[in-house]
């Protein structure tokens with residue numbers, strides 16, 4: 001089963017401290033949503049409010065259109081899967097997976113049938129009679145997922161479920177989790193502080209900081225068109241180039257920066273309409289720099305820079321560039337293999353204007 005989730009102006013305070021600050025979110029049925037942000041930003045607090053383990057100080061929650069704000073966890077159509085997924089060590093896998101069903105009074109035969117179906121879903125059908133200690137970490141994690149899904153929640157809440165796994169297994173489990181979610185169609189809300197994980201699994205990502213939502217959208221949109229400096233910086237590497245808007249006409253705004261004047265279409269201003277005099281920061285991803293002259297007509301030249309360092313990364317060279325106009329500034333640029341850049345070399349750098357995002361500096 002699956003359901004929509006609606007969060008209206010949810011605030012949670014602990015004494016004088018505001019852990020969640022006026023959060024609004026509309027989640028579609030069957031979406032894989034990732035709550036992403038640094039430690040302490042309020043991800044778990046929001047998940048706990050959805051699961052019914054915390055009641056918001058203000059605001060309301062609805063699941064499948066039904067008011068849930070004060071409904072206890074057991075009466076909600078949600079299941080929460082925690083990082084320490086605590087399987088019962090003395091029980092066979094089929095009994096672990098069937099546990100929730102037993103609590104709901106489902107008979108043994110039906111329980112076993114359903115447990116086996118869900119063990120099959122996670123690729124462990126032939127292990128139904130094993131006990132948790134006979135499994136690897138990744139396999140135990142899959143059993144926990146089967147157990148959570150066996151009770152047929154409308155919404156599965158996952159609190160850093162892959163946090164205990166090593167990197168390789170983590171990446172593999174991300175792919176599996178995404179594939180299983182697509183198969184069952186349940187709404188998944190998954191907490192992580194790992195940006196790559198969020199991009200690997202999320203249909204949409206909620207970027208959180210200090211109890212607030214900084215950005216919400218599909219991974220590509222948050223990466224390419226972030227709506228806050230925090231979201232831009234949290235979703236991968238970015239160069240921040242501070243400047244001021246000196247002029248605006250009907251289609252473009254001129255931003256004066258230490259790399260020179262840049263004329264940007266208004267679509268580059270993702271957080272609102274630009275106005276003259278506004279302190280503005282340009283966000284440029286390392287892979288968007290290129291050597292001037294290599295590209296098309298939409299390229300903005302940013303002047304000459306010296307390659308301070310260059311490291312070969314297989315797919316590209318990762319370079320630190322010192323611009324001639326501001327040598328104390330270090331720019332990180334990924335240059336293609338074909339650019340064959342060398343330390344000490346002077347290069348003319350350019351960026352496709354459409355790849356630049358301009359955001360108000362005061363958000364920093």
Ligand SMILES: Nc1ncnc2c1ncn2[C@@H]1O[C@H](COP(=O)(O)OP(=O)(O)OP(=O)(O)O)[C@@H](O)[C@H]1O
Nearest residue numbers: 014017019037038039040041042043044045046193
């Ligand atoms: N019961 C509580 N009493 C007081 N403060 C709390 C309580 N629960 C959470 N907090 C505070 O609220 C803030 C948000 O906590 P939360 O657990 O939601 O963060 P998080 O984003 O999930 O972080 P992490 O990734 O480290 O788990 C933190 O500063 C935390 O110390």
